[in-house]
Amino acid sequence: MYKRVEHCRICNSKNLHKYVDFGLMPLANSYLDPKGQNQEPTFPLSVFFCKDCYLSTLSIVVDPKVMFSQYAYKSSISKTFQEHCLAMAEQVQSLLGSKPLLVVDIASNDGCLLREFKKKGFKILGVEPAQNLAKEANAEGITTLPEFWSASTVQSIRSSHGLVDVITATNVFAHVDDVHGFVQNVKQALSDNGLLIIEVPYCLNLIRKREFDTIYHEHLSYFLVKPIITLFESEGMEVRDVQEFPIHGGTIRVFVTKKNNSVVEKNQKNIDRFLKMEKDENLYELSEYIKFANRLLDVKIDLLQLLCKLKREQKKIAAFAASAKGNTLLNYCGISSDFVEFIVDETPEKQDHLYAGNRIPIFGLPELEKQKPDYLLILAWNFVKEIMEKTKPYQEHGGRYIIPIPSVKVVSSLDDL
Ligand SMILES: [Zn+2]
Structure with missing residues (x-):
């Protein structure tokens, strides 16, 4: 039901060093029937630091079908997240104008984000592997494919809808093992002037604010801006802007385009500010992560x-x-x-x-x-x-x-x- 991580999923290095080890833990999003007799499975939970590209990664990957085919967490349960979604739809509208653009949301959950885009007049399509959530979204009029983000899903979107103008992936990129495959599929789906928006919890906050409880089996990667830039450059795409939001204890929103995109401007100043902050916080050094692990015991x-x-x-x-x-x-x-x-x-x-x-x-x-x-x-x-x-x-x-x-x-x- 799981495989070990032998090399870095971004840079392929084997220069991985363990800094957190929680021993064996059950899957955090599994909820047991009190009448059931079965013992819940447990898996090793520890985190490595890649000394070459500065990605933090779990030491194992649990089969995503085990974790995501049914999913109990619903985005819409939180009013704070709903407001965050509305603000994102408004930002995209002011960036790209109000033409009827097509937005595809990867791991669209119960349609929380797409609902806001729909209200603003965007064409929308969800992709959500949890069957329970996809069904619920479809019933509400948010068209949702009950699939993982894969080459065949992209193929079927291209033949039914054509190229996509905006792809959003909030709180899903950290769940992805094959990040290169994920990005290649985005490239296949996105129009030349299209925009990919990724939101992930910011690893700087994990370390600085001791948010160690965000370490669980679903979260395979803990991202700084630097390794994200490395990943997209290696796939011939470009990070054009990075912004930070307080939601989920500190989240970064990363704007990514194809190299020849002529619509979305590059905000080098913002990007440099993040890189400087990461360097100043010593986050390109293993020693900082060891210190963090030692501080967990205090909590x-x-x-x-x-x-x-x-x-x-x-x-x-x-x-x-x-x-x-x-x-x-x-x-x-x-x-x-x-x-x-x-x-x-x-x-x-x-x-x-x-x-x-x-x-x-x-x-x-x-x-x-x-x-x-x-x-x-x-x-x-x-x-x-x-x-x-x-x-x-x-x-x-x-x-x-x-x-x-x-x-x-x-x-x-x-x-x-
Ligand atoms: Zn690496």
Whole structure:
């Protein structure tokens, strides 16, 4: 069900050095039926640094069919992400004008981004391998091919729609093993003046803000701008601009075109700013990653100390959002239902299931009102404000929040952030 990474997926180097090792972990986005008898599979979870192109990569690749054929996370569940999608559609419109351009979204999830493009008058097409999500999007009028992004998918898009003007790939590029194949397929699909927009979590934030819970089996690569430029140059494409957004703990939006594109201007100043920042943060040196790995233990110790203290005081602790990163955090820290009694999550598909590994039960939001915990550990810290707004009644009854990352802290309201 998995293969080992022997060389760098960008530069093919074997100069890979391990800096994080979480041991064996279950898949973060798997949710267990409490009546099921099967033991969830576990896989090694560790990260290498490529000394030649500065890519961070997982040490293994789990078969994508195991991870992505059914997918519980829905983009539209987050209002913050919906607003981010709307802003992206507006930006593309102001960049390329309002002609009826064709936008293809790779890994389009439930159609969250394409919905915004559609409202702006773009022609849209989704590509989404999770059958449950593709079906849902199609039912809503967002035409979606239930496929992985592959040469045959591109072939069928070209014969039914022609060349594509805009390709978007948000929160999917880090999931891709064969990045060269992915880019070659983009080149085949894109018109000469077309634009590829990629969004990935920024590795600089992973290191600087200790966002280690974003390390899980789906995320094969952890990107800096430098290795992204190396990749596209090797495929005869060009990075024209890079921008950063706060969503998901810090995301970079990378604008890529064919070399002969005459519409999208190159913003060398922006690109240089990112490269300088990466160099200044010492991120082209293995030693910086080793330091990061050593600092992770502080989070684990601080969180466990706090939970031990609260349990001695007979406090009831629950958690909010059965996110993939939350599962990594809990399993890495060795926290199960003895500390965190249950998790609330708004996604119906996750409710009445168990988190993989630690087996903590997941319920809907009303459980908060029923069980009245004293503390709520926020597992989707990237949406902390949104979560605190959603749980106003809990807050008004004196409930408090534990935010684990970048360092453990307890807050009572938005004012404490
Ligand atoms: Zn490399």
